[in-house]
Amino acid sequence: MTERITKNMARNIYFGGGLFAILLFAGLTVDTVQKIPKLSHDDQITKSVALGKKVWENNNCVGCHTIMGEGAYYAPELGNAFPRLGANDEQAFKTYLAGWMAAQPLQTPNRRKMPQFNLTPAQVYNLADFLIWTSRVNNQEWPPNIKG
């Protein structure tokens, strides 16, 4: 098959195909950037949600957990932590999360361990707000069930 293709033809396929791919990807990127605010409810990112994202990042939570399926696979998905662990009740979720974070690490022998992060009550509150916001992102109804 390749006998009939000359080097010049191959180079033209590269430049032509590459340029087409770049333009297509760039175009879709521009469109996506315009659509993400609505799909993610950008207007609901309060100061507390933004601070909660910082808590999430500064403690490298993604090093064990996944969030919307991305991260490490050592600990449970947290994109849907709010419905799963808080039953969509904001107050109940915040109380639960504060208790859970304070109880770490659990003493069960050889269970996977979550470190004690010594978060302040305000940080836990922010983290909860961030996870609540995340759970409301329109992400094509993923995960398949509440277990994450």
Added chain:
Amino acid sequence: MKYTSQMVAKPYFIFALILLAGEIVFGLAMGTQYLYGDFLFPAIPFNVLRMVHTNLLIVLLLFGFMGATYYLIPEESERELWSPMLAKITFWVFAAAGVATILGYLLVPYAALSESIANSFWPTMGREFLEQPTITKIGIVFVVLSYILNVTMTFIQGRKTTISVILLTGLFGLAFFFLFAFYVPENLVMDKFFWWFVVHLWVEATWELILGALLAFVLIKTTGVDREHIDKWLYLIIAMTLISGLAGTGHHFFYIGAPGYWLWVGSIASAAEPIPFFLMILFAFNMATNRRIQHNNQIALTWAKGTAVVGFLGAGVWGFLHTLAPVNYYTHGTQLTAAHGHLSFFGAYVMICFTLISYAMPILRGRSHGNGPKAQKVELASFWMMVIGMIGLTLALTAAGIMQIEMQRLPDAAHALGFMETQAAISTVYAIRLAFGVMVLAGLFTYFYSFFVKDEKAAA
């Protein structure tokens, strides 16, 4: 060795191999924590182990690419490297920054690192694979810029070949897309979207150009096939890389809050992503069959063919397994992703580094015809140990992923097991994974040993 400045590649290669040993050791520690949660806890929690494991991989590949480039570019350009001194300084700066960052991970709590001066001024930490403190990221930019400057100046003043043009294109792409590591918007969805501009567009676009160029270089050297022929293949491979790989980024945008059309765009484009890897297999075996010379360094050609095959398996086959949106709906974020990640990084990128090292190191050590037959035999054994070990652990992770999907994802909420219960149910598979991991490390040590095997009559 044709040009004395090629010598600067040597420390890069050696350091890359040392980092690889470190990466595997940390991988084994993680594999052990999967079985015994108290192992090393709380001294080194899982997230720290993982950060060290993945960051060592990225850094070792960069060292490998740099060493490979410094070896290749003088020969391709038919002149000495523009500045061997700059290459040496770059090595020490990068090595020191890398070691300091890893020590920081291990000795300082991550939250404390994140309060360091540069990061509080411009926060970029806490995202998968891009965990480095901002100051390290800035350091990486300078290191990469000095590397690209050196390579570009050598290129401009010398002969221009298809291989060097494509290699440089890949390097400029690598540098450009890394800049997205500095963009951390408040909106998690936007953050994730542009995070993939670094991660996917590195490994499934720009790095593939580097891979193709390096593979072509070793094939020319070990088979003697003429450039016209090699160049044509190389263009076809990278054409398919860009056509499938750019829009193929969409397979990461299915379930993170991006618009629904990515389900289609990502599925269709990324279904074609195995093609460039398949072409690499045809390329490598075709060149080996039509070889004009019988190079004494046969093991280098074995690595080149191995890169093409295992790269195709890991990136092509294991990627395709879960790249279609309806499948990915169930596989997203399971051990199947980890299976694909392990075999593709090893097959495509770690193995191309081995290819270059196995070709170039004997020459840098004064054996222009490659190591002696005894040393090559040992190296061949290490090749199989590492390849079988990696395929074994990938199969184990694949089994783990499938079981995870069966127990946790497929049943309805009332019947599905929770995450932790599912993980407990598949622990046997994790033990098998760990055993294969040990095999990979043993293979690497065998590889190290091959450097010290003495043949009775050393090849002149």
